[in-house]
Amino acid sequence: MAESAEDISGVGPTSPGRSYSYQRYIDGPDPLAEPRDLRRELERIGRDVMEGASARQALRELLRQGSKHRQGLDDLARRVNAQRRKLQGNHRVDGTLQEVRGLLEQALHQEREALVSQNTDDARFREFQLDALPGDTGSAVKELSNYDFISAEAQQSFDQIQQLLGREMLDQLFAGMKAALEHATPADIDSVRLMLTDLSALLADYAAGTDTPDQFRTFMADHGAHFPEDPSSVSDLVDLLAARAAAAEGMMRSLTADQRAELSQLSQQALGDSSLADSLATLDRQLKNLRPGEKWNGSANFKGHTPMGLGEATRAMEELARLDDLAHQLAQDYPGATLADIDHQSLENALGRGAAQALSDLAELERELLAQGLLQRGPDGTLQLSPKAIRKLGESILRDVAKSVGNRQGERDTRRSGAAGEPTGASRPWAFGDTHAWNVPRTLLNAQLRQAGGDQRTLDVADVEIIETEQRTRxxxxxxxxxxxxxxxxxxxxxxxxxxxxxxxxxxxxxxxxxxxxxxxxxxxxxxxxxxxxxxxxxxxxxxxxxxxxxxxxxxxxxxxxxxxxxxxxxxxxxxxxxxxxxxxxxxxxxxxxxxxxxxxxxxxxxxxxxxxxxxxxxxxxxxxxxxxxxxxxxxxxxxxxxxxxxxxxxxxxxxxxxxxx
The missing domain is CATH 3.40.50.410 (von Willebrand factor, type A domain)
Structure with missing residues (x-):
């Protein structure tokens, strides 16, 4: 038997000398516990129903508003929306552009310093080239891709731009890629390019219906390191990538038109050539065709001061999408909505364990209302107040009204209401104030049984029984x-x-x-x-x-x-x-x-x-x-x-x- 700090030892009645240990019941809810008191909740539902709401609408309103000690769905939705506003209000999505601009300025500064020390026509010509660079970052980086830097430091800074763009673009679709490729070798880059080629082929076969489980297993065996989420099928993999691709597109829509054009041009320089951008564009088209229902037209108004890179901004867009879904689930304003629709894990991730527990409490309240028979399904499947609920509602209202009636009530105890009526054939013990006729035989019999074996013949008030009569009037x-x-x-x-x-x-x-x-x-x-x-x-x-x-x-x-x-x-x-x-x-x-x-x-x-x-x-x-x-x-x-x-x-x-x- 499991250990318990509240064990009570005793001796078994059928086995002398044998000890037993008793403890609290721990395997789920106590089966002997009193049913949960739902009077307040029932009164609120009853009030709304009497005002014209359906039982379903009244229950939904109760779950939305919660109570003094229980958060409702509206409270949780407000917290979700506050989280959304905080995410948008604290961040901006042009972090990669800012970082690229910073590296570009650094590369140009390093190159100019190297050219100043050289008194040659070539140095002056190069300075002229640098001065003639276009004003927008994308065009400047494109022209510099064919420029032969004199300064090794400047070349290194420029290479960082190309590496950064590649890592950020991959990080949008493959979480963690930015960090993984920070010190990538050419072999690592080739491995990524091979993964993109194999992935595109897998998605093409999936779209055509010709993919096989072995093909997926082979793909994961070769490239599973890039998918820490460990999808179990091609369908799961497509769901994962489509959600991210949609978030990436939403992030791009959140930029200004000039910023989008700048990033589009910069993407051609990722990893030093346009092949990465072309491969990612192909994947994007495939995912759109496979999952057209994703939120491909989303956007958000980020207006904070903390910049985010492409991958980070994409994950922020994913988080916003999750928060939007959560807010929609909490609103319960669509046909057939139930509390089971709300993703507990998403709610806990967004707001913490307390919020998930509050949702569980609401679900338990709904189950209890049904389990205690206070709500029931009508013949047409609609939710209705049960006869039991109506009776309890009546009890509650009667208590309230009785307080107002006060001493004006003229009711009589129903046991005495028929004192002048016809006998029913039954009798009951006398109580103080009774004026009914005695049931003499029963009274004497009670006295005799009480004094059995003795010589006394006394009558006690406890022996007296009176005749029950029918209520004379109704x-x-x-x-x-x-x-x-x-x-x-x-x-x-x-x-x-x-x-x-x-x-x-x-x-x-x-x-x-x-x-x-x-x-x-x-x-x-x-x-x-x-x-x-x-x-x-x-x-x-x-x-x-x-x-x-x-x-x-x-x-x-x-x-x-x-x-x-x-x-x-x-x-x-x-x-x-x-x-x-x-x-x-x-x-x-x-x-x-x-x-x-x-x-x-x-x-x-x-x-x-x-x-x-x-x-x-x-x-x-x-x-x-x-x-x-x-x-x-x-x-x-x-x-x-x-x-x-x-x-x-x-x-x-x-x-x-x-x-x-x-």
Missing amino acids: AAVVLLVDTSWSMVQDGRWVPMKRTVLALHQLISTRFRSDALQVITFGRSARRIELSELIGLEGAHVQGTNLHHGLLLAGEHLAKHPDAMPVVLVVTDGEPTAHLEGRSGVVFSYPPLSETLTATITELDKLTARRAAITFFALGEDPRLIEFMDSMARRCGGRLVAPDLDGLGAEVLADYLRNRTRT
């Missing part, structure tokens, strides 16, 4: 919620949904025998399930058809004739629509007299059922308050004008008040 509850456009426009949409969730949670957990029906009414009314209401989006349609809503409410109450009828109406506007013959909707603003008459007729029908009706008028429209007050007076109901923050508390308090009335 309620048929209708919650009518206005879904007209003004509810969305004036910010009442989410408070309305939170109210429905809180009431549903209260009824489903504390008064399960009650029958709740949620009915929405806009231009028309309809019965709606809780899961549908949560994701319901506001429609830009005018109309407040309370008439239709009351009609559907009456149908629900008719299905439960033995239940106490309770009707709760939440609205921010007077009726402006009604049904005619249940076949069509008539809308008018200001309201028609026919609309008001139809609405009052349905209200009277509910009044005849002795329904407890409460109107919750939202907003400060005096005309609405006046109309709703007249409606409440007509049916003997109540009018409440809550603010948005208190809507849920008022609705729950009113339901509980009606729930406990006789």
Whole structure:
């Protein structure tokens, strides 16, 4: 057994004298650990869904924003973009040109010093040649390639230009070549030229589909030292080289037009002839044909002060491309995007292990939401809040609303709610405050069993059992919620949904025998399930058809004739629509007299059922308050004008008040 600093020794119960050692479970997550508490995350997702987002959009927003103790994708993307700006802001890509210019000035200075000491016509003629050199570096180097230097130091400086250009050009495509060829012999240069020839032949066969694994293995055996990345196939090799070639082209595009022309001319002098430039140009064409999808038209605005050579600048362009890809992956703004698309290793390379861990935390959060059953796939494959999530969301909202209800709630303990009802045949131990009838046989039996074998015949409070009774009353509850456009426009949409969730949670957990029906009414009314209401989006349609809503409410109450009828109406506007013959909707603003008459007729029908009706008028429209007050007076109901923050508390308090009335 593995060693542990927290081992606990013990004795096995079936093998006396044999010791056992116990330690923490270390093979992955603790299988007995409590599930991760995701209440805050669920509340954020639920809030966004109630505001009209899909569950997928809400989850994406959560992952983007993160939380107080967890970096989100936006935080990581900002850091990636900052890294990109830093790279561009600190460097410039004309380092090779500057270095070549410096060596050229050094060579000319050394040559002139040597000529000054010679008092000959040839020396004066050479000085004239040097003075007549073109002003641009590329043309000057080209003319000097045929010049016979008098100064050995000047010749050496000029040779360094040609060697530097060759090493830099090779370093663009083959990382590390600049350093490897710094003290190259002619044999080393010939080896590089042979590698370029063999590589071009390999790529040509690959393009034609005639390459073989043996051909690749032979190539790597001969030239593998130039590819420390150790590609495993021709395809991998092409991917590697194409990415670098594209970065090199992007680097060239980042230069000015004059700088590009200068470098193009200088490239013909690399290693003292144009063969290297020609070979690299051939490879470039082959790679473009093999990987046309690479970013061949990229560029970047480098505006810093630290110069970079061609190879270094090309790698900087590669880094920018990686950062761009990473930013795109972190944005998750393309179809089918998932956290699995984000390259963990690239993120760690760019921002460090902490960033990679933050991404892992986000992925774990997404997995937990699915593993705990809070999110699920619908029949069409879309992500949805699960019934479990809706229930937990309701619990959270109910807790918040209950704080506002305070001491106004009139609910009774469900165990005592049926004290005057019919016996169920079951009994339970007496508790302080119980007024139910005793179950005498069970009480005496408990006392006898407790004193078995003794002569005493005493009765203890622990022996008492009381008769359980059925709940005498149940309620048929209708919650009518206005879904007209003004509810969305004036910010009442989410408070309305939170109210429905809180009431549903209260009824489903504390008064399960009650029958709740949620009915929405806009231009028309309809019965709606809780899961549908949560994701319901506001429609830009005018109309407040309370008439239709009351009609559907009456149908629900008719299905439960033995239940106490309770009707709760939440609205921010007077009726402006009604049904005619249940076949069509008539809308008018200001309201028609026919609309008001139809609405009052349905209200009277509910009044005849002795329904407890409460109107919750939202907003400060005096005309609405006046109309709703007249409606409440007509049916003997109540009018409440809550603010948005208190809507849920008022609705729950009113339901509980009606729930406990006789």
